[in-house]
Amino acid sequence: MSSLLKVEGLVTRLRNGAAIVDGISFEIAAGETFALLGESGCGKSMTALSLMRLLPDGVQNAGGTVQMEQASLFELPEREMRNVRGGKMAMIFQEPGLSLNPVMTVGQQIAEVLELHQDLNADAVLQRSVELLDQVGIPDAARRIDEYPFQLSGGMKQRVMIAMALAGSPRLLIADEPTTALDVTIQAQVLQLLRDTQVKSGMAMLLITHDLGVVAETAHRVGVMYAGQVVEQASRDELFTQPLHPYTQKLFAALPSAGRAGQSLSAIPGSVPPLGSITNGCRFAPRCDKAWALCHEQTPAWTVVGEGQGVRCHLYSCAVSTVLSTESASQLSVPSIQNSALSTQRSVLLQVSDLRVHFPIRKGLLQRVVGSVKAVDGVSLSIPKGRTLALVGESGCGKTTLGKSLLRLVPATSGSVQFDGKELIGTGASRATMQMVFQDPYASLNPKMRVAEILEEGMSALNIGSNSTERQKYIDGLLDKVGLARDSKWRYPHEFSGGQRQRIAIARALAVSPQLLICDEPTSALDVSVQAQILNLLKSLQDELGLSYLFITHNLGVVEYLAHEVCVMYLGRIVERGTTQEVMHSPKHPYTQALLSAVPRIDGEGRTFIKLEGDMPSPSNPPSGCHFAPRCAHVMPTCSSYPETVELSATHRVSCHLFN
Amino acid sequence: MNFIPVILWSDALVFLLIAACITATLYVRRREHLLLPWRRVAQSSMAMVSLLVLSLFLLVGLLDTLHFRIALPQSNNGEKVYSPEVLSVFDKVVEPLRTHTEKTYSAPFALTLYAKESMTDAQGNIVREYPRLRFGGAHLADEAARDGDIAKRASVGALMGLLAGGVLMLLVRRWFAQTAVLVTILIAGTLIGAIANLSTAYHVLGTDKVGADVLYLSLKSIRTGLIIGTVTTLVTLPLALFLGVAAGYFRGWVDDVIQYIYTVLSSIPSVLLIAAAVLMMQVTIDTHPEWFTTSASRADLRLVFLCLILGMTSWTGLCRLLRGETLKLREMEYIQAAQSFGVSSMRILTRHIMPNVMHIILIALVMDFSGLVLAEAVLSYVGVGVDPSMISFGTMINGARLEMGREPMVWWALAAAFSFMLVLVLAANLFADAVRDAFDPRLNRTEVK
Structure with missing residues (x-):
């Protein structure tokens, strides 16, 4: 199978030298969907932008080659690159509401692409626009073409974005989290549309996502990214039946599901290392429970395991590892008998x-x-x-x-x-x-108040604790309970990661000893591994304190x-x-x-x-x-x-x- | 006692402001987390350099605020009689500048007046000649010796200033380690030394229409500018902050009422409103001469009223801005979290919303500051600004305006007012910028604890 796009050793750096994308190589064949899977901040989107040569200010390409149909993209002059963008390679973004121009009609925006990349006259442009809208399943396309983005729903806007991307008949479609902002039912529609379009046009697709479910449904091959590197590459079936890299295994283990109800999720401790902090050794080593001395000293090389399958882990580069790898795949999961106690009692x-x-x-x-x-x-x-x-x-x-x-x-x-x-x-x-835990941990903590003040506010408003020292003592206990260091109470919220902020938000709610917590999508803004930490915390708090939860969510x-x-x-x-x-x-x-x-x-x-x-x-x-x-x-x-x-x-x- | 202290209305307000600043400083000093951002300010060399420049202006303004009246030699039935002229400590410090007045315009460092006059020479002929100045370079017998004399005085002064600056630098080195600050101290010392030494013998920035030294006028204008900037802000801030935040947070009828008020207020042409108010106030002042013991206190009351009126008309912009920002903030989840604790509205306003709009306030106020100083100039032009007897940048610019068309041009009054205002406003802007950065938690990580 000849590859349409071939990326080799792609490196993208910040001006200060920190590598965001560090030596990524992959190939995509025509008609194939390659998924880049990873948590936020691991460099997925930067990879996509590097391919398009649309990197933001302060970020630059620092090496590697990208071959697309014999053309080396990094050597093309900007003039020719403009023909590549949209014409050979198109991109759709996460937030459909933000990627359409609100003051142009849908038709005008599609026509803009058509005029650039296809030599058509005005009538043909109109006709083709209607066809495209039809193709992406927008009902009554001839009328919708004169509507403005605000008149369309989120799913419709994403369809229009796809129509725009298809307008230049690209050979490769880069979809950057195309369904993350959409509801599940709409997500299913959009994914179906993407699959159908691919079958019809035979284009290749680079799908960027953090959602294992989306990968399972859409991708043919998968690259798992961690901290700027691809740590594992395999076909979908291989990856889902036997993930090799400890990180991938952990990602699967961290997914909440009915089978794991009753037991705590195997959360990955810690969070993705910050940029520039990378030294020698495996990047995942600090969070890996299989790490040994070598992992901290030597960066693991890319090991080819099978046909089109590879992994970046010492477990597979050394012969010793074979025993270790099989054991992890058979993780015991005994579904405990839950829900047996009827609520009526x-x-x-x-x-x-x-x-x-x-x-x-x-x-x-x-x-x-x-x-x-x-x-x-x-x-x-x-x-x-x-x-x-x-x-x-x-x-x-x-x-x-x-x-x-x-x-x-x-x-x-x-x-x-x-x-x-x-x-x-x-x-x-x-x-x-009754207290509430909000969805977005970045918006639910006042950036100008320190953690201690945030936690104390509710207590003083409800007259809990007679004086400040008593409350401070109680706050220390709360921080222990939600798994934060005691000295973190003198810091401001922005110094914490998303998961830690959500812990603070939970501690704030617990500060007034409520009996019922209303959790409004408390994990939807978090990564899978961090989500598992928070869910474990909520579960253990329920067991410990006998809390009731009203859990508002769309994550089944x-x-x-x-x-x-x-x-x-x-x-x-x-x-x-x-x-x-x-x-x-x-x-x-x-x-x-x-x-x-x-x-x-x-x-x-x-x-x-x-x-x-x-x-x-x-x-x-x-x-x-x-x-x-x-x-x-x-x-x-x-x-x-x-x-x-x-x-x-x-x-x-x-x-x-x-x-x- | 040989003098009696006089406290004008504006002086009282300034003292109040200083007292507030001292209280705030004492409060902050005892709280480590409040002190931290100020430490960051102290570490920023840009902030400290602009603060240094700003404090020179403040020092002049402050010295100019300590007013007194001197006792006259006469006495009235054993009671001391004080001069009707109100002087300030600053006037005493720069006594020669104040008293060395010429007949009319003269250029910077000039030895003669700017216009020819008919004079009788030694032979008794009437000739048209540039008359020598009474004070500017009066010690020189030979006009050709001027340049050498200026160079000598400037270098002597500069050297003295450099020396003083060096001593000061050694004194403050323990607190301010930044090279930029130390260099600024040296430069400022040199410059002040040279100008101070020159100004005893020359009019460094020339003289104005009535022969007053322009350097003296510029320095005196600083106080007026600072007062208009700060006192007006004092009036604007509570109105804009309270009404804007309340309108945004409470919505409903509160929002409606506040919006109607500021929409009506801002749709009245502000110059007309100010003119009407100032004229009414002027009439009141004129019909009650018994309220004022000196002309200075009358001019001062007018200044204070001008600040009030400017404040009353200029709060609407900031208010609107704050209302919009609060509308955005009130939907934030941390506000809802506070509401679900039953935290009172007043507390939410002061603890959650106000700290989060502070950066807007800080920037808007500093931007307004320059606008207000300029507004004063415009109003003086219309004739409703400060009292004509009061020295201000506005009156200086207004006076210089007519002479711009003159050939050769009288440029120095305007240039002096321009450069003093520029330096003042620029220093204030840079300082405010540094303060804003230091207080933004997103730009800073907590280093202690």
């Missing part, structure tokens, strides 16, 4: 009934209320003591608003929230009993790992609830089924993907009758009325006419 801590949060839409000179956004529309749920309830749903379904209304950060329109038998709505009851692996019960939310209402076992393994509602099937899984061979058409409707104007009906495959005439909740078992409830 426990006393109920939080009881929410028929909670509604409506935001009024005001219009006109007098700001008259003309309608309302029904973010939360009649939700009932209960959380027993010491249990975890997961709230699952796509973005915009109202799960965060629900969490905030429980904390009274958003006023509830009607309904009741009883905490430990006491009504919270409309009363000034103490806030100490996390749900299976951590939750006892699951509620699936769609457009402000809960459509299905039950124990994790029931919902995850025998989902009843068509939406739950579609949602579960859309999640890319590393063991996802042979599952059927239920394609969901279109996007979620606006909560200001929900479809009459069953909200899911317009996207549902099993839609019936009775769906024009909203279905009653049906009890399938003592714990499993679903709102769908199929079960009436």
